[in-house]
Amino acid sequence: MASRTISQQLMRIPPRPLTTFRPGQQQRWMSLEVLNASKHDRERVLILGSGWGGFGVARSLDTKLYQPILVTPRTYFVFTPLLAGTAVGTLEFRTAMESAHNIKGVDVIRGRGENIDFANKQLHIESQDGSLVMDYDKLIIAVGAYAQTFGVPGVKEHAFFLKDVADARRIRDRILERFEEAALPMLTNEKRKELLHFVVVGGGPTGVEFAAELHDLLEDDLKHTYPDLVDLAKITVYDVAPNILAMFDKKLQSYATQLFNRQNIEVATSHHVLEVQHDAIVTKEDGRVPCGAIIWSTGLVPNTFVANTIAKPFETLGAEKKEMKIVKAPRGMIQVDSRLRVLAEPKEGGEAQPLEDVFALGDCASIKDLLLPATAQVANQQAKWLGKALNKSAKRMVEVSEEAEFHFRSLGIMAYLGSWNAVMQKDKLDVKGKLSWLLWRTAYLTKSVSWRNRCLISVYWFLNWFFGRDINRF
Ligand SMILES: Cc1cc2nc3c(=O)[nH]c(=O)nc-3n(C[C@H](O)[C@H](O)[C@H](O)COP(=O)(O)OP(=O)(O)OC[C@H]3O[C@@H](n4cnc5c(N)ncnc54)[C@H](O)[C@@H]3O)c2cc1C
Structure with missing residues (x-):
């Protein structure tokens, strides 16, 4: 028009x-x-x-x-650091959203x-x-x-991005759908393994945090719902770089890799993804590897x-x-x-x-x-x-x-690694493990925009820890 x-x-x-x-x-x-x-x-x-x-x-x-x-x-703001948690039900979607209409005196045009x-x-x-x-x-x-997709064929069609609440909802739906499918009695264990192989492409903080949150969902909740299936499930993080969390120092990188290995999250670094298919990922190193979902998080264009x-x-x-x-x-x-x-x-x-x-x-x-x-x-x-x-x-x-120029003041970098462990780096200070996880949660709770969401986040963290995550698909 x-x-x-x-x-x-x-x-x-x-x-x-x-x-x-x-x-x-x-x-x-x-x-x-x-x-x-x-x-x-x-x-x-x-x-x-x-x-x-x-x-x-x-x-x-x-x-x-x-x-x-x-x-x-989109007439709302997304608190992106909490998106990975919402994608696996650690938090509800609404806790990562703030309506733009709530800013006093600001008009919004969709x-x-x-x-x-x-x-x-x-x-x-x-x-x-x-x-x-x-x-x-x-x-x-x-x-x-x-x-960023680097022009890899099939990414836009078959992989999930994690940029918005709608993406988180789609990912949660796919994970739970794969478990429901794998529970069907006529399937072989081989087919079940394929359906329950979850692939994350990108070993930066977003990909790593998603893999960690998914691990928690499997271990804390789906293990009780599908005790026989969780042992067949697998998470793999692919990255072309030799290490995950490239922006952290070497000690924290190797801590993260070791922790992932202990948590049964495979770290496939120095791997080149050639193609994404609807039910598989193809890499130069391993060829075609069947999987049930691919989450793509490899930078920006x-x-x-x-x-x-x-x-x-x-x-x-x-x-x-x-x-x-x-x-x-x-x-x-x-x-x-x-x-x-x-x-x-x-x-x-x-x-x-x-x-x-x-x-x-x-x-x-x-x-x-x-x-x-x-x-x-x-x-x-x-x-x-x-x-x-x-x-x-x-x-x-x-x-x-x-006016005076803009100067950036780094408050440090953090990444959640699963099982209530995280890494944090600020200047020369490295913190890892449970203390870092506590700092991670406190930081995001306090940085959250509205009191409404701060209250909801605390309540959902507690409820989901006490009663388990919501594993309904709707
Ligand atoms: C899952 C995830 C986790 C993250 N975790 C962290 C973290 O823990 N710590 C951290 O520091 N950073 C984190 N980041 C990075 C951080 O979210 C981004 O750097 C940040 O969102 C950038 O803000 P922005 O306003 O530039 O863009 P965005 O937040 O992406 O917002 C862009 C906005 O522009 C709108 N838009 C797009 N096109 C148009 C158009 N043509 N006209 C009008 N509007 C348009 C979009 O709808 C959106 O509202 C994370 C990112 C993701 C995806």
């Missing part, structure tokens, strides 16, 4: 009387007329994405100074940023119900990234929106028209400066300059000359910094370039 301009684009519901609407006040439905009228003298900030970056900035902006509008295809008109400061948005064009004063791009934005040159307005393009950072992400402003350079080459009112953060962005990991920790700190910097600059009526 062709895009329409703001004045043409009205939703079907009649606008609320303007007299009842004040800055900072929130409503569930909106017309663009109402949105424009309620802007008053505030700058409009369009925020793309409701993940760690976008959700974080939206929460930090002062709605007396700005009109924040969140544009996102749609996808499609195209940016930098010269006219307009964003083209596509939603299931049509398209619209929206003006912005400031634009914040926090659209995350897609899972740019989101299509980011790739298109970088690929498409744009023209500046003014007397001296110039063709510019967004600077592509290594790994194909958007390059930003130390104040998270998007960098653009003349199409024919030349010095890169920041776009004053366009920012990018989180997994979709990369700061020039600074290599930061693609983590929630980074995206969260960037979001808080950007929110504060924008608030301060609006109060002082200056550009963000006048």
